[in-house]
Amino acid sequence: GDSVTQMEGPVTLSEEAFLTINCTYTATGYPSLFWYVQYPGEGLQLLLKATKADDKGSNKGFEATYRKETTSFHLEKGSVQVSDSAVYFCARGTSPGSNYKLTFGKGTLLTVNP
């Protein structure tokens, strides 16, 4: 079935370090791909998304590119801030045409130290 595999955390970085959080998905069709972020004590917020191969989603300095050939959607940021500390979830639409149901990865806890 549909699944999403995320890099295990926790990830601890110093401020201004480069961030990569790996995400791969099962290749059934061409689902939309998403990154959601959950700040401490809050619900989920959409961070970015990509709907087709080679699309790049970007927001708040974060980027992720939809790679069909490697079935990946890695999240990157060139210089993290303390305020980026949160749990990051990669997700895919469950099946083509059914992007209203999401399958989530297990989440990656990021801690950024000053």
Added chain:
Amino acid sequence: SAVISQKPSRDICQRGTSLTIQCQVDSQVTMMFWYRQQPGQSLTLIATANQGSEATYESGFVIDKFPISRPNLTFSTLTVSNMSPEDSSIYLCSVYLTDSGNTIYFGEGSWLTVV
């Protein structure tokens, strides 16, 4: 996007009781969903709640345990029945918006602790 409000935001419940969570959206939406996030885990879809039809439950979730109402296009409720400590979770309401690029948005969640 949409503004999605959930009540209660947090609660501590006694085992064996039931609690109803409300979800209010600031615009009319056809598709609403309920997810569960158990402590330290990812999100799992409980059910899809479309106005005018019965809720559709995912594998492992049943109507007797998680009855859902969807009386109109801006409101839904999820009841967690006969709670046990294993039901301690964050319950999140979400909506699918086609006029915002076919994207799912989430409420802030209802954090339930069952003691």
